[in-house]
Amino acid sequence: MKVKNIQYNDIKSHVYIYDNKVxxxxxxxxxxxxxxxxxxxxxxEDELKEENCGYTxxxx
Numbered sequence: 001m002k003v004k005n006i007q008y009n010d011i012k013s014h015v016y017i018y019d020n021k022v023x024x025x026x027x028x029x030x031x032x033x034x035x036x037x038x039x040x041x042x043x044x045e046d047e048l049k050e051e052n053c054g055y056t057x058x059x060x
Contacts, residue, residue, distance in 0.1 A: 001016060001017065002016070002017045002018075002019075003015070003016055003017075004017065006030075011032075013030050013032040013033060014030070014031070014032070015028065015029070015030050016028070016030075024041045024042065025039055025040050025041055026041065
């Protein structure tokens with residue numbers, strides 16, 4: 001699991017990124033905002049943008 005510090009719109013938080021190789025997905029969580037997302041590894045960048053409803057594409 002990777003833990004990153006982020007700052008967005010004056011909000012500081014930790015983002016947790018888990019690479020689930022067995023389930024072939026990424027699990028991304030921002031607990032301070034009560035937000036999480038599961039992303040299928042097979043999605044291309046355009047599909048990721050559509051799936052995330054406009055959220056910024058996360059690269060790590």
